[in-house]
Amino acid sequence: MSSAKLFHSFFQKEPSITTSAHGRVNLIGEHTDYNNGFVLPSLIPQSLQVSISLRDDDKIIGISSEFGELQSSISSSNDGTWLDFVRGAIYFCQKISPSIKGMEIAVSSSIPSGSGLSSSAALEIALLRAISQLKDISIQSEEMAKIGQQIEHQFVGTQCGIMDQMASACGTFGQAIFLDCENLQTKSIPVFAHHSFVIIHSGSTRKLSHGKYNERKNETSKASEILEVPSLRHATIDQLMKIEDPIINKRAKHIISENDRVLKAVSCLEQDDPISFGKLMNSSHHSMRDDYEISSDELNQVVESANKNGALGARLTGAGFGGCVVILTPNKELPSVSKSVLDDCPQAYLVTTISKELNS
């Protein structure tokens, strides 16, 4: 059901505005964003819609197609529900337009949550689009992404990087966004003409992700302190010998090698070399499985099955600890690769496909 219909059936009136934002898949460059490195996400067709009306009091009344009905107020403490995102968006918009108070809100989404496809960033961006349009305040896309990230840091509790919000706020369909997280410069690059990225959910949802995510962030900050660099973006692979702690060493190895893989993957995309791109995806997955330790048995099984059945490469996408795998395959092999993976991994399901031919 659309968010406007949900709003109407729940609040018995029309919403003042409906906006939406898309999820993203990250093609390569995982956990590099909060180390000021490189990422290569692309929008997915699935999106999240919000319909809202502003209120004259401090109440927030919400209905979500996935998470049900909730009530709170703009001054309540964070409670781990999706209203934390709403409270965060109101808080930051109030800094620009102090007259904003509570709201009624309906949310509906086709982005599977907890799958590494950025349903949270889509909620932040859709909310900021809605409030800014309603109050006639102008927030540029990059600024919106930064506010979205602050909502996560201050209201949700994930010390995330900027990739998801930048992709959701600034991405274009059928293009990969090469983002330099140090200066937020972006470059759009068309995806391969005769190859597709298939996104398959491994069947395991993300578990304990906030804690593990923040733990990885602390481990990589520790590594940059040891190496005396402002961030691991500025470290090289030969510096690794200076890190004695085996865990911190492995974490840093993943980030440094992953940044290098993103730069190489960008060249592969520009030079239409899907074979080398696929190899980089496989090395990226191995690095996340063995050095960053964010994979799961289900994710590994999907990656192995894809490679065994004719894919050029595959890797987990997003924060890890469950969620989705992105697979690169020639367009003509797409149906057989997807079918074989789904046969091999009965708990897995197909989410979507990113393809120049199929999406145009």
Ligand code: GLA
């Ligand atoms: C989550 C975070 C991003 C990024 C990815 C891992 O999606 O929100 O900032 O760190 O994990 O690449």
